[in-house]
Amino acid sequence: MEHSKHAVRSRGSAPSAPGKLRTESFAGDGRSGSGPALDKQAVLLLAVQGLIAIATALSGTFLPIYLWKASQSLALIGWFHSTLYTVSGLTFWIAGKWVKEHNKMNSLRLGIVLSGVFYFVILLLGTRAVTYAIPLGVLGGLGQGFFWLAYNVVYFEITEPANRDRFNGWTGLIASGAGIVVPWISGFIITASTGNQGYSIIYTASAIIFGIATILSFWLKKREAAGRYEWLYGFRQLKTPGDPWRRVALAIVAQGIRDGVFMFLVGLLVFMATRNEQKLGSFSLITSLLALISFWLIGRLLRPHLRSRAMLFGAAAVTAAILPLFWPQRYETLLIFGIGTALFMPLFIIPMTSVVFDLIGRNEESVKRREEFVVLRETSLTIGRLVGIAAYLLVLPQANSAPQAIPWLMLIIGAFPLACWFLVRGYVNRSPAGRKEPV
Known part of the structure; x- marks a missing residue:
């Protein structure tokens, strides 16, 4: 996930009309936890994102397990996610023109609908879904x-x-909240049901929740389109010496290298160690509860001038949390890893997300090109994820003869948050003053 709005509106002032530029000062009081309250549209967007998080936690947590049980192939899982990431990245780039010049809310709703269709198609295919893993990756990526x-x-x-x-x-808190109960419920339903009936139930529920999110999204205001989309604008910034995007985009690639593998491999490892979906649900419950508390505390207490130190400490801590995976991979060792990641990942991810979108809002010209910069961000993430998946697919054949191959892979790619901090450390604490942004 990934987001932003730059510049500080005076407390109590009314928002500008949609699409208009406003002049704002970023000086503030430096207290991220006590800045202007979120308005109704922001709360509504969080509600939509929360429904997506619930639907994803309900079925997405167990999708790699479902595919692996039907295929017994870890490589298939890698190719499925490789397709999903590739199509998602291309969709960002191509749909950028639609979002900038036409109706971005229709793009948001189409994405929700297609995600619901994705789970509905899996429901219809049943165990035959493994035969169509690549087309399903295309649909999910769209x-x-x-x-x-x-x-x-x-x-x-x-x-x-x-x-x-x-x-x-709040975004992290909602995602963690969904992860506390929902996967546990899914695991209970799956283990209490015969055959694949439990999977059918959770895929049906996910499709329904995506439908509810689509309906709720109609209360989000239509936002005025402005400007022309330049296909390569964001990428041209990478050619400019001294442009901060050169380092920040590389940091986003580094972030994607870790994300691309960890987003599906951790759950697979837990299931392969326990052979029990309920255990995976319990793993998600414990780690998500701790992540929720951590996101809540850090979201309230983290101040802009502390971002760099918090990010470095968080990156180092989530890297160190991987070390228990070199012990015999039992549920207990995986849980130690999960707890460490849940507690310290917010220290890394909150500053990393904020610095990217603060950079998008650094001046009026950059704000006007926000769609192009969002595309640059997602393209960078996609490249990183594909690099991570490629490393996973290369190491996989060695896993049978060298049991430590997977832990070493996870340690190497899991250390990339340290590279992220190194690349953005000069920008993460900056609070540029005087900028214009749309409401």
Whole structure:
């Protein structure tokens, strides 16, 4: 996930009309936890994102397990996610023109609908879904691309520097909250049902929740389109010596390298160690509860001038949390890893997300090109994820003869948050003053 809105509106002032530029000061009081409150549109966007998080936690947590049980192939899981990431990245780039010049809310709704269709198709296919893993990756990638492109642009427009950490904290809190109960319920349903009936139930429920999210999204205001989309604008910034995007884009690639593998491999490892979906649900419950508490505290207490130190400490801590995976991989050792990641990942991810969108809002010209910069961000993430998946697929054949191959892979790619901090450390604490942004 990924978002932003830059510049501080005076407390108590009314928002500008949609699409208009406003002049704001980012000086603030430096207290991210006590900045301007989130307005009704921001709360509504959080509600939509919360429903997506619930639907994803309900079925997405167990999708790799479902595919692996039907295929007994870890490589298939890698190719499925590789397809999903590739199509998602291409959708971001191609749909950027639609979002900038036409109706971004329709892109958001289309993404939600396609995500619902994705789970409905899996429900219809049953165990035959493994035969269509690549086409399913295409469908899932389209849904993610359309939704997250529009979501990130809208997020940028309805938040601002003083409350962006607050919004990001709420986003993490909601996602963690969904992860506390929902996967546990899914695991209980699956283990209590015969055959694949439990999977059919959770895929049906996910499709329904995506439908509810689509309906709720119609209460989000239509946001005025402005400007012409330049296909390569964001990428041209990478050619400019001294442009901060050169380092920040590389940091986003580094972030994607870890995300691309960890997003599906951790759950697989837990299931392969326990052979029990209920255990995976319990793993998610414990780690998500701790992540919720951590996101809540950090979202309230983290101040812009502390971002760099918090990010470095968080990156180092989540890297160290991987070390228990070199012990015999039992549920207990995986849980130690999960707890460490849950507690310290917010220290890394909240500053990392905020600094990217603060950079998008650094001046009026950059704000006008927010769609192009969101596309650059997602393209960078996609490249990183594909690099991570490629490393996973290369190491996989060695896993049978060298049991430590997977832990070493996870340690190497899991250390990339340290590279992220190194690349953005000069920008993460900056609070540029005087900028214009749309509401």
